[in-house]
Every structure is written in C-alpha cells, then in structure tokens.
Amino acid sequence: MESLNLHGWLPIRVWQQVGEWRVDWCWFGDRQLSQPFFGDAVEEALRLPFNLVFRRQTPLSALGQWQQCSPGLTPSAFIFHASRCGSTLISQMLAQLDDHIVISEPPPLDTLLRSDLPPAERHAALKGLMSAYGQRRRGEERRLVIKLDAWNIGELALLRECFPDTPWLFVYRDPLEIAVSHLRRPGMHMVPGLIGASVLDDALPFSGREDFVARRLGRLLQAGLEHCRAGGGVAVNYSELPEAMAGRLAAFFQLDPAQRRHAFAAVGRHAKQPAQAFAGDSEDKRREASPLLFERVRYWAQTPYQSLEWLRSHSCGEGRACSLKG
Template identity: 80%
Template sequence: MEGLSLDGWLPIRVWQATGQWRVDWCWFGEARLSQPFFSDAVEQALRLPFNQAFRRQTPLGALDQWKQQSPGLLPSAFIFHASRCGSTLISQMLAQLDDHIVISEPPPLDTLLRSDMAHADRCMALRGLMSAYGQRRRGVEQRLVIKLDAWNIGELALLRECFPDTPWLFVYRDPLEIAVSHLRRPGMHMVPGMIGTSVLDDGLPFSGQEDFIARRLGRLLRVGLERCHEFAGLAVNYAELPDAMAGRLAVFFGLDDAQRRQVFAMAGQHAKQPGQAFAGDSEDKRREASSTLRDQVMHWAQGAYEALETWRPDSRPGFG
C-alpha cells in the first residue's frame, strides 16, 4: 500500500488478460465530469498530451489498495433506466452542481457487474471502483451519483449487497416512444449479440428488428418493475421531467433551494447534445410507429409499463 499514488487518476477500463484482471487509468486532474457520458469525458481526457505520453495500468487489487489508502465518497444514488427516457437529463442536471460527482454509464462498472470473477472478489472490486470515482479531486465534492447502463438493472441485487444504504430510482417512458427511438438509432442492447449475455435475454427466436426491440424492452420494464417492488425503488416517468427535479426528485437527491434552481440552468438544452435546444418528440415518435411495432409493443411491453404506472404513485423518495 505504501507508495501508491493515484491522485487525479480515474479507472477507464477493466479487462482480463492471461487470467489476470487489470485496470487502465487515465489522468483527469481536477477536471469536472460534465459530459453526458463517462466515455465522452474519457475521450476528451485522452487527447491531453500527458495522457498520450503516459498511461497507467495496475492489477485489479489496486482498486482496493487505493480505497484503503484514500477512501472516496460512497455512492449517494444510483440511476437505473429503461433507456431513451430522460435519465441523461437527470444526470446532466445534477452535473451542474459543483459538489456532485456524476458518473454516467462507466464501462468498467458494467464489466465488473457482469464478470465471472468470484463473488467476494467482485464485491471488493466494485467497492474499490466506486471509491476511485468518489475521490474528492477538487476538494469540494460531497455526493457521488452513478447512472448505470440500462441492462444493469439485472445486477441491482449485487449493488444493493455492496451498497445497501444507497437509494436508487428507475426511469422509464411510454414503451412505444422508446421503441421508435431504438428503431431510429439502436442502442447497444437493442442489437443482437452486441452486449453479450444479459438479463434482457429470453432465449426465444425473433422475427425481425421490431419484434426483437419490443421483447427486449418488455423484459427491461418487467425486471425494472420487479426490482422496484423487491428493493423499494423510486419509479419516475419521463413525463415528470424536468419539473420533478424541483419536487420529489429534489427530495430524493437531497437538493436545497439553491441547488434546485441551479440544476435548471441546462433544463432547456438537449441532454445528449449540449448546446442544442431540447424539443419534445413524443408525438412525432408515436406517429412514426408502424402498426407492426404498435402490436409488438402492446404484446410485450405495455403490461409492464402500466404496472409501473400503478406502482409509481406509491413509491416514496428517500435519501441515504
């Protein structure tokens, strides 16, 4: 442990080589993570001459070693979502706050959550990874918020075991609107074989893209509903945004009056394309949906969506 110094460095990749797990680190210094996704921040950081000249790789055990030497913030909240439903808007609004660290869909987290390493080793690595992301690199940070990949709802139980006191929410949207978005530009989990084995797999043959997307989406919403019941998740509909960030989500995230005002500084911008104005597209998406897609979504996903709508008024915000 003595002599290890990773001040200003963050894990950007975790992988297995010749039977050994390794961590790739990138130097961020005191730079804030304000980009829509962690991968965007990594891409920008890797352009720095320092990172082009110097790279750090360590054994996986360095995560726990660094945690013991320099404990970071524990996660304040986890954001799970059904994809294309406003979770990036929430994370980008929180990223406006100087005392918040917001990490959005970091690949190393997904790798560890779905790895085949021994359970105890995986829990230790997850705690070490979160501690690394929770380092107070600028000295003012007070909270760490993690937004996960959509399919990581399948690993919620593991995260709850590692961080039992961290509250979480599940953001979702009318499934027909989500499905149209993925038909326009499929997410990784909506392309057969792209993400490997996940909770979204049902093992059934599919007849085409519309069938595949509707089934995956239905599975995602059902698992989200099940986890909300099992682990007392806060259900949030896209239609509540952004106003909920001044109401029940402000309570959930523990925002004071000044912070509630501050998060709305970017509410009119496109969350995934900063600098562009946001324009609602729900009606356009519904008009664009084919009759086949409507039938598939109704069959595979509508029931879970309606059940989430029934659960939503009964879910209660809390902040740990």
C-alpha cells in the same frame, strides 16, 4: 504500484489479460465530469498532452489498495433506466452542481458487474471502483451519483449487496416512444449479440426488429418493476421531467433551493448533445410508429409499463403507499 498515488486518476477500462484482471487509468486532474457520458469525458481527457505521453495500468487489486489509502465518497444514489427516457437529463442536471460527482454509464462498472470473478473478489473490486470514482479531486465534492447502463438492472441485486444503503431510481417512458428511438438508432442492447449475456435475453426466436426491440424492452421494464416492488426503488416517468427535479426528486437527491435552481441550468439543452436545444418528440415518435410496432409493443411491453405507472401513482418513492403522483 509505486506509493499507491493515484490522485487525479480514474479507472477507464477493466479487462482480463492472460488470466489476470487489469485496470487502465486516465489522468483527469481536477477536471469536473460534466459530459453526458463517462465515455465522452474519457475521450476528452485522453487528448490532454499528459495522457498522450503517460498511461497507467495496474492489477485489479490496486482498486482495493487505493481505497484503503484514500477512501472516496460512497455512492449517494444510483440511476437505473429503461433507456431513451430522461435519465441523462437527470444526470446532466446534477452535473451542474459543484459538490456532485456524476458518473454516467462507466464501462468498467458494467464489466465488473457482469464478470465471472469470484463473489468476494468482485465485491471488493466494485467497492474499490466506486471509491476511485468518488475521490474528491477538487476538494468540494460531497455526493457521488452513478447512472448505470440500461441492462444493468439485471445486476441491481449485486450492487445492493455492496451498497445496501444507497437509494436508487428506475426511470422509464412510454415503451412505444422508447422503441421508436431504438428503431431510429439502436442502442447497444438492442443489437443482437452486441452486449453479450444479460437480463434482456430469452430463449425465444424473434421475427424482426420490431419484435426484438419490443420484447427486450418488455423484459427491461419487467425487471425494473420487480426490483421496484421488492427493493424500494423510486419509479420515475419521463413525463415528470424536468419538473420533478424541483419536487420529489429534489427531495430524493437532497437538493437545497439553490441547488435546485442551479440544476435547471441544463434544462432547454439536449441532454445527450448539450450544444443543441431540446425539442420534445413524443408525438413525432408515436406518429412514426408502424402498426406492427404498435402491436409488438402492446404485446410485450405495455403490461409492465402500466404496472410501473400504478406503482408510481400509489407510492411515496420509499415503498410506502400514499397516492402521490409527480
């Protein structure tokens, strides 16, 4: 790779080709990543005339080489979540801030986290990928926040090996409301076989969509609970948002008063569809839930949810007991 000059370029895909791992890059220049998901930003960037003509691919080792030539920001926070629970609202609020780089669910990160690369090579690739995302393309960036895919809670330990000092959140919601959302429009991890092997898998047969969604949701909440207990993660309920971004989450993200006010510019819009106004739907979802879904969610997901609620109400967000809520 000539002169290792990748300024303005970001990795958009990592894949294996004839036994060799490769990276596909896209030129973003100094464009801020303000879209709800990294994939949205990629689609927009790929329509730029430059990217219609020029594309760049490198070996995976280029990530480490570029990191050595031009180290980027180290992640300042990771956002893990149970899906359909407000994590996109948090990331969109932070994306309003000029000194923040917010990368939301980038496919290359999921690919590397769940790859079969040797441990040392995978660690180097993960650190190089984060460094690439943490490049100061506009010159004023100071913090890098990464929101992961819901199922990546299963790879939290691996990410912590690479970035042991980076704090993290686990965002969740009443599991019945999450389940209804996935029955309306299933996420990738709620479609059998779509994402491959993950922490959400088990060896049990399922009797229908309600059972499948509720069981995987229960495993997701249980994984989040266990990691919060063991690794000092901050448990955040959807019901706290957006107000918590002016309180304990503002402290977590180290936002000053001006940044807090600016972050609230995203409030009132639909986090995933910013052109639309936000309208709360918790009560509608609960009314829509069938008796079967109620029963399956209660059986599979209610216990870890209640345990997360207990943990949240008895912690300061740093693993210390203090009886703080909201």
